Amino acid sequence: MSALSLADQAKRNAAFAAVDRHVTPEVRVLGVGTGSTVVFAVERLAELKQQGRTHPDLVCVPTSFQSTQLIADAGLRTADLNDLLPLDPTGGCPASIDVTIDGADEVDSELNVIKGGGAAHLREKVVAAASKKLVIIGDHRKDATTLGEKWDQGVPVEVTPIAWRSIKSQIERLTPLSRAPAAAAGPAAAAAAFEFASPVAVLRQAVRKAGPVVTDNGNFVLDVRVGKIFDPAAVEQAIKMIPGVIEVGIFCRMASEAWFGNDDGSIAWRIPQSLVKEQD
Ligand SMILES: O=C[C@H](O)[C@H](O)[C@H](O)COP(=O)(O)O
Known part of the structure; x- marks a missing residue:
């Protein structure tokens, strides 16, 4: 294997640690995300499988074309979300992963998250919503x-190609306060949901193909720059309400933990800050 960059080694360390912690022999249905970090998670998954340390009937639910390929190349079985039974047939909990x-x-x-840098956030959010963790x-x-402090490429928004221009202009007319919940209810509601006075929505362009990126679902992606996001749920909701928006790459309160690799080889493990305070 060629030498990895520091960033890739950090991603690999985090991916290996998270897989070792979470892919126990009890896990039968595993959701597999998309992107360059997930490549390392699947590498570790294949090792665990070879060592007989995974569930004998383990199946993986992919979140993109890339993820489907990774799973297949690792000799693992894929499963379609539609073929999985809800864990709670009475409808209380949709989680089957x-x-x-x-x-x-x-x-x-x-642990609110921006996703969709690889244009996979629609399927990723659907799979995350069907997961216990x-x-x-x-x-x-x-x-x-x-959010918006380090990632300056904007919030990825998957949109229908037939209306991308009109969706772009509706997004650009949003104002920081326009969609804040209960904006008229008094000073407490007057906090801005995002930083910029006017959002900018850019149609994502393909690399080595003329024209826009086309997602695995046949749609376009607008990258919406709003600066810092102080109220992720309000921003997600405001954009999602625009007809023709298919999914917004803000995942609010869906993640229960995060593993970050550092350049020195160490790993930072996080849970939501509010839970840390509750435990203090
Ligand atoms: O659409 C892509 C996904 O949301 C990725 O999980 C995200 O962009 C992170 O990718 P990477 O691990 O390559 O930074």
């Missing part, structure tokens, strides 16, 4: 206090 391991573009102190892996550059 034991745990999902996925990367992120940025993670805040409450979402575990995020990445290198230390993803570890932030507030």
Whole structure:
């Protein structure tokens, strides 16, 4: 294997640690995310499988074309979300996946996450929502206090190609306070949901193909720059309400823990800050 960069080694350390902790022989259904960090998670998964340390009937639910290929190349079985039975047939809990391991573009102190740098956030969010646990892996550059602090490429938004221009202009008309919950209810509600006075939405362009990125679902992606995101749920909701928006790459309160690799080889493990305070 060629020598890894520091960043890749950090990603690999985090991915290996998270897989070792979470992919126990009891895990039968595993969600597999997308991106460069997940490549290392699948590498470790294949090793565990070869060593007979995974469930004999382990199946993996992919989140993209890339993820499907990784799983197949590792000799693991894929499963379609539609073929999995809900764990709670009475409808109380839709989770049929034991745990999902996925990367992120940025993670805040409450483990709200920006995803979709690889345009896979629609399937990733669907799989995360069907999982009992979402575990995020990445290198230390993803570890932030507030979303938008380090990731400056914007929030990925998957949109229908037939209306991308109109969706772009509707997003750009959002104002920091326009969609804050109960904006008229008094001073407490007057906090801005995001930093910029006017968001900027850019149609993501393909590399080595003329024209826009087309997602695995046949849609386009707008990268929406709003600066720092002080209220991720309000921003997610405001954008999601625009007709033609298919999914927003903000995952609010879905992740239960995150593993970040550092350049010195150490790993930082995080849970939401509010839970740390509750435990103090
Ligand atoms: O659409 C892509 C996904 O959300 C990725 O998980 C995210 O972009 C992080 O990818 P990477 O591990 O390559 O930084």
